[in-house]
Amino acid sequence: MEFKKPKSKDVAPVAGAVIAGAGGGFATRAIIDSVTKPAIEAAPTQKELDTKKWAQGGVALASLVALMFVSGNDTAAQVTKGALAGTAIVNGLDFAAAAFKKEGALPANKMGDFVRSGLGLGCGCQTGQTDSGWHQALNQPSYDGYTWEEISAIRDANLDRANTTLLSTGNSDAWKSMPVV
Incomplete structure (x- = not known):
């Protein structure tokens, strides 16, 4: 060759x-x-x-x-x-x-x-969710089973708790504080 x-x-x-x-x-x-x-x-x-x-x-x-x-x-x-x-x-x-x-x-x-x-068999990415409720493929929490209204309420509660937006905190891991199913 x-x-x-x-x-x-x-x-x-x-x-x-x-x-x-x-x-x-x-x-x-x-x-x-x-x-x-x-x-x-x-x-x-x-x-x-x-x-x-x-x-x-x-x-x-x-x-x-x-x-x-x-x-x-x-x-x-x-x-x-x-x-x-x-x-x-x-x-x-x-x-x-x-x-x-x-x-x-x-x-x-x-x-x-x-x-x-x-x-593509036997991994958490196949179902999109591991046992811990963490969406492995997307590297973020999984909200399976929640409605959009519930997800929005969780987001709003976290934003109110911090009294600021997650992006303006300067902490790139701030979104991880959101509750995980």
Whole structure:
């Protein structure tokens, strides 16, 4: 492998492959979701969830096989390879996440935690809230279960207590004094 200065004629096929990869992956995800959504939306059965999981796995495998048959270096070949690779990656990750979602499917060690994290499983960011009521992904308290009126009342009470706005205190951590659910 050798790195070289890119030429303008090389940009279009690579950009097309990347865009087609993202488009192919997300289009097939949307198709599989739309086909399985009416049944799953109401109350998913294990059979419906398994059907979706195996459809994702099948699409990923079929995309990999089809990718092996595409040859050439022209723009059309690059875009086709990108679309098939993107389809295989997105659906393969969705399949793996569905397969390992069951409790105990991965070992309870650092490697299992690493794989769970990579697949977006078993972390506080998945539900958006940890047990402490802290919204980990946003690094702020979670107000799940409160109405907007209640949240506004809590904010106003904190502002009145400090007799100033939180931003004018000069304390960037002042908002952390707000009660946490």
